[in-house]
Amino acid sequence: MFHRIDSKKILRSVVALLVACILTGCGGTQVVLTTGFDKDEIFVVGSERCTLSELNIYLTNIQKTYENVFGEEIWNVTSDGVTFEESIKNTALAQIAQVKTMYLMAVDRGLELDSREQDLVRQAALEYYSSLTENEIEALGASLDLIERMYSQMALAQKAYDEIICDISPEISDDEARFVKVRIIYMRTAYRNGDSLIPYTDSDQERVLNTLMTLRSGFVDGSLDFETEAAKYNEAGESVITFGKGTMDPAVEEAAFALSTGEVSNIVTTSDGLYLMQCISTLDRTQTDANKILITEKLRDEAFEEVYNEYLESLIRNLNTELWKTVTLNRDPDISTCSFFATYEKYLDDEGIDG
DSSP: OOOOTTOOHHHHHHHHHIIIIITTOTTSSOOOOOOSOOTTEEEEETTEEEEHHHHHHHHHHHHHHHHHHHOGGGGGOEETTEEHHHHHHHHHHHHHHHHHHHHHHHHHTTOOOOHHHHHHHHHHHHHHHHHOOHHHHHHHTOOHHHHHHHHHHHHHHHHHHHHHHTTOOOOOOHHHHOEEEEEEEEEESEEEETTEEEEOOHHHHHHHHHHHHHHHHHHHHTSSOHHHHHHHHOOSSOSEEEEETTSSOHHHHHHHHTOOTTOBOOOEEOSSEEEEEEEEESOOHHHHHHHHHHHHHHHHHHHHHHHHHHHHHTSOEEEOHHHHHHOOOOOOTTOOOOOHHHHHHHHHSGGGSOO
8 A cells, every 4th residue: 555666645645745844844833853862763753753673674675676676777876966775765764754644643533443454464464574584584673563563553544544535525527537539640840959849941831731731621521531641640659549638738638628529620739730630539438437536536635635734734753864864775685575565455455444
């Protein structure tokens, strides 16, 4: 639930906020202290403390997941002066800080795990702990009790999220979520040079326009087939596209959503080219239904974030900056564990938690 390469639900909306704010005190009246920690405590949020062992479990599992996908050379990547290693460290810190904050929310709301959920936590903890080698247990500072406590906090964090969003079930209309499916012929009237858009010459732009005008006339009178001509003239990657509102150039979107099935659009002008479109379907049911789910999830995330941010502002957030500076990725080739989050999901995904 709490970690995948493409981060799921609650992480999407607040990871950036956590990295920037939760442990630096920005945006609130609380201040950051760097004293009063035990030697292995990396941060405090409210009454909840995070040990270096907990952070190492998050960090190492995230690290090894990325390495399994992209290889170890990923750590040589730098973006805007930030190394990928530093980015992963921040991600691990943000994720575990978020879980602990949401765990505190659950406690304050009187939420508890039932006996079935407690049993699932124990099963998950035992499976993950049993997967570790002696070297990994020592390197991570892991214990069965620690893993069980971490999984328990993750499960309660999920219950807090579920309680907050449980009443948000909006009726999303087909029109609001609608995806249309169209054939297109796109022809360029400009080219890119770095960040600059260089228009074609007047004569070349006129040639493109005349070509599309001729094609459109043939489509309207039935002498030409749109699919056949698209194979010849379309300069876009695909000649059949499906899209929803707010995803295309506004002029293209407006024209496409006004078409009836089989209808051919007028020529649509954009900053870099011209479009002709033929409507295949005014409503792609599969994509539209999927978009309804995405819209609902977005509304739920927004509702949760509002409550979460208000709660976060009430907490003191303290980072042990000196210890944080010493945190690095584990380069030991004998350390390969990457199943901490997958094991949690196996036992305690959304269906395993009673919200």
